[in-house]
Amino acid sequence: MVFAFSIGMLKQFMPKREIVLVLVVAFLIGAIGGAFFLDPIYDELPNVVGAIERNMPNNEETLYLDLSSSIDIDELKDNLSNTEGFKSFKEESITIPMWTFNEREHNYFEEIVGNIDYNYKDYNITSSEIKISLEDNYTSSEALKSFSDWYKLVYGDTISYAQVHAILVVDSASLDTFEQNLLDKGIVATNIEGPIQDTVDNTNRSMLSDTEFTLFCGGLGVVAAVLGIYIDSVVPAYRRFRKFVNDKRKR
Known part of the structure; x- marks a missing residue:
């Protein structure tokens, strides 16, 4: 911008028809500077704002986790609960993958699943899986076992896998610690x-795209050049205005 401003100040040494060229050059300088120097800084704005929000007191973040039932969830919960910033951990529901149901099978499961265990808070049957919501203090392993026991009694086979949906609430200031802790266990x-x-x-959502930001910086370059072009008339006018205001105050 300083360079574009300096080019504008050279107006008195060039023909008037060259002013358009000065503005074009100023736009290119602003656009190139924006694209290569300012844009990487601008892209970090969400992280900067997030870091400020992270340090606000009493803020909480809620993480929704999809876990394999093969994970030792009790151990995971103990590990998380012993980490500074922990608020709560709840196993909300499980999803049991099945085969593709025909209409008769779908209707059958719709009628029977709610009667398998009174700790099933709610359930939803899709075309190929069963999602069961859990009552408070009822674990996913207990829900999977009760369903598997019923399934073995009816179909002679066992269900050994489900996807566990859990909700983890933590202090905002400790979010990075918990994300890294989970990542170390292969959980995102x-x-x-x-x-x-x-x-x-x-x-x-409020940020400009890379192209828009580059064009905006180019526009700032043009503005800087225009200020440089007219600085000789702006400065004396400002001085006259300031003198006029001072004279008014003295009266």
Whole structure:
């Protein structure tokens, strides 16, 4: 911008028809500077805003986890609960993969699943899986066992796998620690909700695209050049205005 401003100040040494060229050069300088120097800084804005929000007191983040039933969830819960910033961990539901149901089979499971265990808070039958919501203090392993016991009694086979859906609530300031802790165990949250994520998402939505930001910087280059072109008339006018205001105050 300083370079574009300096080019504009050279107006008095060039023909008037060259002013358009000065503006074009100023636009290119601003656009190139924006694309190569300012854009990487601009892209970090969501992270900066998120870091500020992270340090606000009493903020909480909710992480939605999809876990394999083969994981020792009790051990995972103990590990998380002993980490600073832990708020709560709840096994919300399990999804049991099945075969592709025909209409008769689908209707049968719709009628029977709710009667297998009174700790099934709710359930949903799709074309090839069964999702069961769990009552409080009822674990996914207990739900999977009760369903597997019934399945073995009716079909003579066992169900040994389900996907466990859990909700982890943590202090916003400790979010990075919990994400790394989970990542070390091969777990990545499927969704995160809370002040940090909301702030980052809102910032991303309000930001200009790379092309728009480059054009904006080019426009700033033109503005800087125009200021340089007319600085000789702007400065004396400003001085006269300031003198006029001072004279008014003295009166």
